[in-house]
Amino acid sequence: MVQGAAHGSSRWNRARNFRSYGFWAATNGRERQRGRLHGGKACYSRTPNGDEMGYWLYIVECADGSLYTGLATDIERRLAEHNGGLTGKSGRPLKSKGARYTSVRRPVVLVYQAAFATRSEAAKEEARIKRLTRPQKLAIIAAARSLATTSIPVS
Numbered sequence: 001m002v003q004g005a006a007h008g009s010s011r012w013n014r015a016r017n018f019r020s021y022g023f024w025a026a027t028n029g030r031e032r033q034r035g036r037l038h039g040g041k042a043c044y045s046r047t048p049n050g051d052e053m054g055y056w057l058y059i060v061e062c063a064d065g066s067l068y069t070g071l072a073t074d075i076e077r078r079l080a081e082h083n084g085g086l087t088g089k090s091g092r093p094l095k096s097k098g099a100r101y102t103s104v105r106r107p108v109v110l111v112y113q114a115a116f117a118t119r120s121e122a123a124k125e126e127a128r129i130k131r132l133t134r135p136q137k138l139a140i141i142a143a144a145r146s147l148a149t150t151s152i153p154v155s
Contacts, residue, residue, distance in 0.1 A: 058070055
């Protein structure tokens with residue numbers, strides 16, 4: 001094998017790693033395929049300003065009392081899409097990007113949210129929650145609300 005021809009060792013591959021990860025990363029093919037860097041740290045997507053982009057699982061309550069579960073990278077934007085509140089530069093409403101289910105059940109209110117590092121983790125949790133019954137979903141929402149309102153005494 002020619003020296004410098006191994007994956008990640010040539011100058012071109014190092015530049016490609018920089019474009020992909022936002023920093024110099026020495027990777028081999030298998031780690032790259034799994035989306036992981038050496039050392040076991042996950043390689044996350046990046047926003048344009050360089051921050052790590054997480055994924056949110058959310059549950060909204062529709063005007064008719066039904067619950068809708070979804071994923072988003074930006075919850076505020078996604079709620080605006082569900083409620084049809086996005087406008088273009090001209091001030092006219094944009095074509096609705098919210099779910100068809102919520103488009104006829106507006107307004108929707110955020111009742112639960114959970115952060116995940118990867119889309120895979122968030123999608124697995126979304127699938128699990130979607131399989132639950134309504135009372136089980138309401139129990140999860142109530143538990144999250146009680147945790148949010150519980151204050152921890154400072155000693």
